[in-house]
Amino acid sequence: EAGVTQFPSHSVIEKGQTVTLRCDPISGHDNLYWYRRVMGKEIKFLLHFVKESKQDESGMPNNRFLAERTGGTYSTLKVQPAELEDSGVYFCASSQVGRREYEQFFGPGTRLTVL
Amino acid sequence: DQQVKQNSPSLSVQEGRISILNCDYTNSMFDYFLWYKKYPAEGPTFLISISSIKDKNEDGRFTVFLNKSAKHLSLHIVPSQPGDSAVYFCAASRWAGSYQLTFGKGTKLSVIP
Numbered sequence: 484e485a486g487v488t489q490f491p492s493h494s495v496i497e498k499g500q501t502v503t504l505r506c507d508p509i510s511g512h513d514n515l516y517w518y519r520r521v522m523g524k525e526i527k528f529l530l531h532f533v534k535e536s537k538q539d540e541s542g543m544p545n546n547r548f549l550a551e552r553t554g555g556t557y558s559t560l561k562v563q564p565a566e567l568e569d570s571g572v573y574f575c576a577s578s579q580v581g582r583r584e585y586e587q588f589f590g591p592g593t594r595l596t597v598l
Numbered sequence: 599d600q601q602v603k604q605n606s607p608s609l610s611v612q613e614g615r616i617s618i619l620n621c622d623y624t625n626s627m628f629d630y631f632l633w634y635k636k637y638p639a640e641g642p643t644f645l646i647s648i649s650s651i652k653d654k655n656e657d658g659r660f661t662v663f664l665n666k667s668a669k670h671l672s673l674h675i676v677p678s679q680p681g682d683s684a685v686y687f688c689a690a691s692r693w694a695g696s697y698q699l700t701f702g703k704g705t706k707l708s709v710i711p
Contacts, residue, residue, distance in 0.1 A: 487641070489641075514697075516698065516699075518699070524703070525600070525602075525701045525702060525703045525704075526642070526687065526699075526701040527701070528698040528699060528700070531696040531697075531698060538695060538696050539694075539695050539696035539698060541698075542698065574641055574642070576641075576699075578697070583647070584697055585629075585630045585632070585647070585691045585697040585699075586632065586644055586647055587632075587644070587697070587699060588644055589634070589641035589642045589643070589644075590641050591639070591640050591641045592640075592641050
């Protein structure tokens, strides 16, 4: 069974540009989460989808971040325009609905560098 | 305000001995606690979890202990192997419309052959 995949693995952009990150969850996992780790800090929650619906957006830092999950499969996270403080590693995680739903499986992350 | 704390940034252990990684939390509403292992340039890998209604959960070489009164949990790895060298994250979750995870900063474990 394939795990969570994320694309790209690295992205280097200039301040003010736009970047779109993609996440493909484990097949059959309706829950999809985005997290971020900025340098020296802990991994922090951004938002949670159940299928195509945003269940919890409480961790989104500001309106420069837009997440979508059209069709309830893969998800994208767009940063527009990117700022220097957006640099970090963006992780996606997925879990099944139901028993042990809290156990989340993470992708390898996308390292974003904003210059 | 850090709700999940891992106060030891690093830990070194001899191969074959026990590794004990500690984690403290402040929010008594957390329902579940999880441990993840992370290698460089990879995502966190789920290891083991425990519900707040239990005090111990075991899976192979990994055992997690929960002391609710002390708001403390620990991960025991026995016996430790060189391949266990990684950063270990403690995470906590409660149902609030979402099982979002709150992470500690991690402890880097080095297992010396």
